[in-house]
Amino acid sequence: MSAFTYNARKLCRLGKKTRPILVMTTVCLFLLVFKKSLLKLQNDSPQQQVVQKPIHERKLQELKAADQPVVTAPKNTSFHFQRTNNKLNKPKSKPVKKLKEPDDDQNANQCYQMRDCSRMKPVSPKLRKKRGCEKRLPDTLIVGVKKAGTSALKSFLCFHPDVIASHFELHYFDVRYFLGIEWYLDNLPYATPKQKVMEKTPKYFIYPDVPRKICDDISPSVKIIIIVRDPVTRAISDYVHEDESRERMKVEGQRKDRLTPSLSPEMEAIRNIHRRIDKQNIERAGLNIFPKLGETFEDSVVDANGDVVRTNAIVDSGIYVVHILRWLEYFPRNQILIIDGDAFIKDPVPVLQQVENFIGVSSYFSRDNFYFDEEKHFYCVSKPEKSCMPKVKGRKHPNIDPKVLKKLREFYKPYDKWLVEVTGQNYTWMKYDKEF
Incomplete structure (x- = not known):
């Protein structure tokens, strides 16, 4: 109890x-x-x-x-x-959930949201990591020739899913070499392990020391693409381009360099040293890489005595064989693809298929990818999306004195014949001469 x-x-x-x-x-x-x-x-x-x-x-x-x-x-x-x-x-309303980036569509092996190299917006870091995207040195370089169709060639190739190219001409091996290889790599695009990285700067073709720099800094096995066209037509196109730039500069002034960073006094000194070295190499090689413009095309390419001005880059750039021989000192012939630019303009498909085989990517281009623009008078992309070169391409050429045209053709004739012997291939524009 x-x-x-x-x-x-x-x-x-x-x-x-x-x-x-x-x-x-x-x-x-x-x-x-x-x-x-x-x-x-x-x-x-x-x-x-x-x-x-x-x-x-x-x-x-x-x-x-x-x-x-x-x-x-x-x-x-x-x-x-x-x-x-x-x-x-009241608590704030829930934010709208972001849609996940697609990883199972036709661009699932890409590092950018668009195939067009002019609209390069990278996918998210998470997808880049998943797809193995990284920046690496180029597998292929389009080194020239200026005003021979390099922009159109690169623009078309950018739509190939296994090709990625930098949007800008980086000009690293000619005028920005002093910035170092890290700068060059940083300005190249992301690429998946399957993709081929490409860079295009047409002025590489005529700079004397560029082939050696590319061989040393990238690889002796890098692929080189050179596109050439009728040297007389190319010279006219080059003049029109430079003359338009001259007139624009009078109105707008010098355009701002979008790629070169602000330089310290030490870097300015290093750039000046590189410029002096380049100038010595250019003079030693007997090359003329700077255009000299007269009031007209005729004044620019023919002097008062009626002789062709060999020292003008507008003329010198069309002596293809001299420059190609310098590239052959560092790269074997089977690593250099020389494209007939006039054939490319008339029908881009066979040339693009040739490039696909050369750089080692899958077959992608067919006639369904292109249409001919009657207004612009050149081919444009129809799929995977409609795209065409800007209005600045395909500029109208002025009427040239027939005597000057004949003088230029006679000037280039022996160099063209030599070009056939060195490269082992014929070119469309040479049909004007029965020897070819």
């Missing part, structure tokens, strides 16, 4: 003797009989319930009592309240 029960009964016996004690006995009996009920009521009291409720349920109860808007929390999640001026406000 418990001590509490024993004492209660003892008090009840005493209560029989005195009335005050009887009152006490009644209270004790009440406690004895309703002991369990009182304990249960104590455990189920409202105060105890508040303590045991989770914090977000109590906060919900307060909101209801205060007649405030209620936001219920999902199960198994934490609930956060926003306070402004110590008053509870």
Whole structure:
């Protein structure tokens, strides 16, 4: 028997003797009989319930009592309240969930969202990592020739899923070599392991020291693409381009260099040293890489005595064989693809298929990829998306004195014949002479 029960009964016996004690006995009996009920009521009291409720349920109860808007929390999640001026406000609406980048479409092996090299927006870092995208030195270089179709060739090749090319002409091996190979690599595009990296700078063709630099800094096994066309037509196109640049500079001034970073005095000194070395190499090689413009094309290519101005880059760049021989000193013939630019303009498909085989990518281009623009008078891309070269391409040529044209053709004739002997292939523009 418990001590509490024993004492209660003892008090009840005493209560029989005195009335005050009887009152006490009644209270004790009440406690004895309703002991369990009182304990249960104590455990189920409202105060105890508040303590045991989770914090977000109590906060919900307060909101209801205060007649405030209620936001219920999902199960198994934490609930956060926003306070402004110590008053509870509705939580902000959930942000719209970003759509995941597709990884199973036709561009799933690409590092950029568009195939066109002029609109190069990289995919997210997560996808780049998943696809193995990285920057690496070029597998192929389009080194020239200026105004022979290099831009069109690169633009078309950019639509091949296994080819990626830099948008800008980087001019690293001719005028930005002082910036170092890290700068060059940083300005090249991301590429998957399957893709071939390409860079195009037409002036590489005529700079004397560029073949050696490419061989040393990239690889002796890098592929070289050279596209040539009728040297007379190329010279006219070169003049029109340079003359337009001259007139634009008079109005707009010198255009800002978008690629070369701000240089410290030390880097400026290094650039000047490289310029002096390049100038010495150009003079030693007997080359003329700077265009000299007269008032007309005729004044630019023929002097007062009626002789062709060999020292003008507009003329010198068309002596293809002299420059190609310098490239052959560093790269074997089977690593150099020489494209007939006039054949490329008339029908790009066979040439692009030739390039695919040369650089080692899958067959992609067919006639379905192109259409002929009647207004611009050259071929444009029809698929995978419609794309065409800008208006600055295909500039109208001026009427040239027939005597000057004949003089230029006679000037180039022996060099063209030599070109056939060195390269082992014929060229479309040489049909004007029966010897070819």
